[in-house]
Amino acid sequence: MALTHILIDGYNLLHASAGTDHDWMPLPLEDARSAMVDFLATRRWGRRERITVVFDGSGTSALDMRAENQRGIEVLFSEAGVTADEVIQQIVRDAPNPRKILVVSADREIRDFVIRHGAKVIAPSSFLSTSEEHHQQRRRHTGEPPEKYRGAGPGEVEHWRRIFGFDDEDAE
Numbered sequence: 001m002a003l004t005h006i007l008i009d010g011y012n013l014l015h016a017s018a019g020t021d022h023d024w025m026p027l028p029l030e031d032a033r034s035a036m037v038d039f040l041a042t043r044r045w046g047r048r049e050r051i052t053v054v055f056d057g058s059g060t061s062a063l064d065m066r067a068e069n070q071r072g073i074e075v076l077f078s079e080a081g082v083t084a085d086e087v088i089q090q091i092v093r094d095a096p097n098p099r100k101i102l103v104v105s106a107d108r109e110i111r112d113f114v115i116r117h118g119a120k121v122i123a124p125s126s127f128l129s130t131s132e133e134h135h136q137q138r139r140r141h142t143g144e145p146p147e148k149y150r151g152a153g154p155g156e157v158e159h160w161r162r163i164f165g166f167d168d169e170d171a172e
Contacts, residue, residue, distance in 0.1 A: 002100070003049050006088065007088055009105035009124070010036070010055035010075075016124030021132070023156050037073050043131040052076060052091070054084040085110050 016037055018025045022039055025030035033055065040051055057077035078087045085107060092098050092114055099118040104127045105111060114121045122130070 003102050003120075004097075004100040005052065005095070005102070006049045007091055007101055007103045007119075008040075008051070008053045008127075009084055009088060009103070009107060009110065010053045011084065012106050013053070013104055013127065016128060020125075020128060022128065024038045033075075037075060039131075040073050043134065050074065054078065054087045054091075056084045057082075089113050092119050095119070 010033065014024055014032055017023050017036070022035075027035060037053065040053065044051070051072075052074040054076045055078070057079055076084075076087060078084050086104075088103060088105065088110055092101060092103065095101055098117045098119040100115075101114075103110065103119055104116045104124055105114075105121065105122045107126055111121045164165045
């Protein structure tokens with residue numbers, strides 16, 4: 001059965017990145033969350049699965065739950081007094097078919113809950129390595145050069161600006 005929803009305990013995944021090639025822990029919190037979302041957006045397992053990352057909210061929001069969509073990834077912040085774990089449990093409990101959900105969490109209570117409700121579960125460290133493996137396999141099969149993923153190198157932006165007739169005044 002194909003997965004339709006990957007549900008991620010955000011801070012679990014963030015902490016699992018420590019010591020990996022994608023260590024977001026040294027970054028300021030907002031930058032770390034953003035880098036993690038970028039990682040998820042570029043390393044989707046399939047083309048159609050929904051990805052939701054749930055973070056514990058700051059407790060200062062008057063909203064029931066803050067939600068954002070970043071690069072096709074749904075990012076939720078729990079409301080004051082509610083943990084990300086509780087939000088994950090509610091999503092799994094309310095799902096019409098929990099068997100199509102994969103939950104990424106190291107929290108034993110969440111893992112036990114998810115399994116009891118028929119969803120699948122994976123440890124954050126395993127999710128990171130599996131996501132990277134999928135990404136590398138796709139890149140090998142596309143035949144696209146690695147330069148495509150690195151972005152413009154030093155001097156290249158200026159070179160192309162000159163080629164297309166842009167000057168510094170156009171940038172303002």
